Amino acid sequence: MTNQQISPPPRDFLCPITREIMQNPVLLIEDGRSYELYALQRWLRDHNSSPMTNKPLRDRRFVHNYNLKSAIEEYNAQLETLSLANRFLSFNIRSGRIPSEWNNKPTLKIRLSLLGGSNVGKTTLARYLQYGVQSSFVHLNTSATVGPDLVFFYLDQLFENKYVMIIQLSDIPGMERYESCCDNHFRNCHGALLLSDSTEIDSLERTELYWYKQLQIKGKEYVEAILVCNKIDLFEANCDAKYRRIFFQRAEHFASTHNMPIYHISALRGDNIQSMFKQLILRILQNNALLQHIKETNLVHEQTLNNKDSVRRTSSIQLSAQPSASSIQNDDDDDRTSSGDCCKFA
Ligand SMILES: Nc1nc2c(ncn2[C@@H]2O[C@H](COP(=O)(O)OP(=O)(O)OP(=O)(O)O)[C@@H](O)[C@H]2O)c(=O)[nH]1
Numbered sequence: 001m002t003n004q005q006i007s008p009p010p011r012d013f014l015c016p017i018t019r020e021i022m023q024n025p026v027l028l029i030e031d032g033r034s035y036e037l038y039a040l041q042r043w044l045r046d047h048n049s050s051p052m053t054n055k056p057l058r059d060r061r062f063v064h065n066y067n068l069k070s071a072i073e074e075y076n077a078q079l080e081t082l083s084l085a086n087r088f089l090s091f092n093i094r095s096g097r098i099p100s101e102w103n104n105k106p107t108l109k110i111r112l113s114l115l116g117g118s119n120v121g122k123t124t125l126a127r128y129l130q131y132g133v134q135s136s137f138v139h140l141n142t143s144a145t146v147g148p149d150l151v152f153f154y155l156d157q158l159f160e161n162k163y164v165m166i167i168q169l170s171d172i173p174g175m176e177r178y179e180s181c182c183d184n185h186f187r188n189c190h191g192a193l194l195l196s197d198s199t200e201i202d203s204l205e206r207t208e209l210y211w212y213k214q215l216q217i218k219g220k221e222y223v224e225a226i227l228v229c230n231k232i233d234l235f236e237a238n239c240d241a242k243y244r245r246i247f248f249q250r251a252e253h254f255a256s257t258h259n260m261p262i263y264h265i266s267a268l269r270g271d272n273i274q275s276m277f278k279q280l281i282l283r284i285l286q287n288n289a290l291l292q293h294i295k296e297t298n299l300v301h302e303q304t305l306n307n308k309d310s311v312r313r314t315s316s317i318q319l320s321a322q323p324s325a326s327s328i329q330n331d332d333d334d335d336r337t338s339s340g341d342c343c344k345f346a
């Protein structure tokens with residue numbers, strides 16, 4: 001999603017007297033020009049001429065110009081949508097507590113999965129996203145992940161000016177013996193970061209032949225994915241020019257064949273991580289089919305919650321049309337294996 005330019009308003013939308021976009025355009029019958037109602041009335045109090053031509057007026061009558069009014073209203077609506085979209089582009093990804101003033105806002109949850117073989121750096125990346133480079137957690141040696149871990153983030157701006165956006169990131173085990181427990185994470189994710197270790201060309205091959213294939217077979221048809229080549233710090237320091245050239249070529253080929261962006265990152269140093277994560281979220285929000293699906297499943301989920309509630313409680317029930325921000329916990333049946341943190345409200 002690039003920052004979209006807002007084109008200047010057509011000249012006909014501007015009142016010749018005020019030079020501003022009109023709200024109530026009226027057509028002065030004699031000169032055939034449209035003016036803002038209040039400005040023309042004021043003009044006609046003091047003058048007996050056309051504001052445009054300055055020629056004397058024999059007929060001072062004017063009528064509402066409804067066609068022009070609705071064209072201006074449409075233009076204003078487009079302007080509002082564009083400016084909302086452009087404002088949203090500057091979001092930041094945060095972990096921790098969601099501002100309490102968003103408690104009753106509807107939420108949309110985006111599910112992302114970290115996919116890739118063992119040792120490619122999935123857990124290190126999840127830790128970096130959660131704690132940042134300063135944290136000793138990032139530099140702590142990780143042991144192999146044995147069950148899916150969930151990490152939650154939120155975007156610091158409301159999407160479409162109303163939705164709290166929650167990002168659920170699944171860090172799943174890369175070891176082959178745990179593959180069977182990952183099916184849900186292929187099936188349910190809206191976006192995937194396909195990781196490989198840049199210093200191990202075999203890991204790139206496995207990412208393509210196993211992880212990407214599984215995502216294609218089991219995942220949603222319109223899932224968004226990014227190819228992530230990790231450990232760029234080691235790649236730059238230790239790999240010779242020939243290896244680097246071959247690796248780049250294969251990675252480019254893989255990414256372009258499947259129409260994916262490619263990022264070279266260091267999960268340990270933090271290189272390119274924020275921009276990669278943001279890019280994936282933007283691609284998802286730009287994907288109309290996916291966005292529609294996310295909105296619908298959140299709506300269904302909230303209705304299910306409300307139905308369960310109504311059985312449990314006979315007292316007053318609060319129904320909301322969308323899931324509210326206060327209902328984001330590990331609420332998906334599929335995610336019950338999680339031991340991850342949750343976003344909490346301040
Ligand atoms: N130098 C360097 N080391 C990294 C980087 N990312 C991860 N590592 C190291 O690679 C090793 C494996 O990282 P993990 O994050 O545990 O790998 P994983 O993909 O989660 O592995 P599984 O849990 O077995 O699937 C750890 O020793 C990390 O410190 C990186 O960008 N640069």
Ligand SMILES: [Mg+2]
Nearest residue numbers: 122123144145
């Ligand atoms: Mg791990």
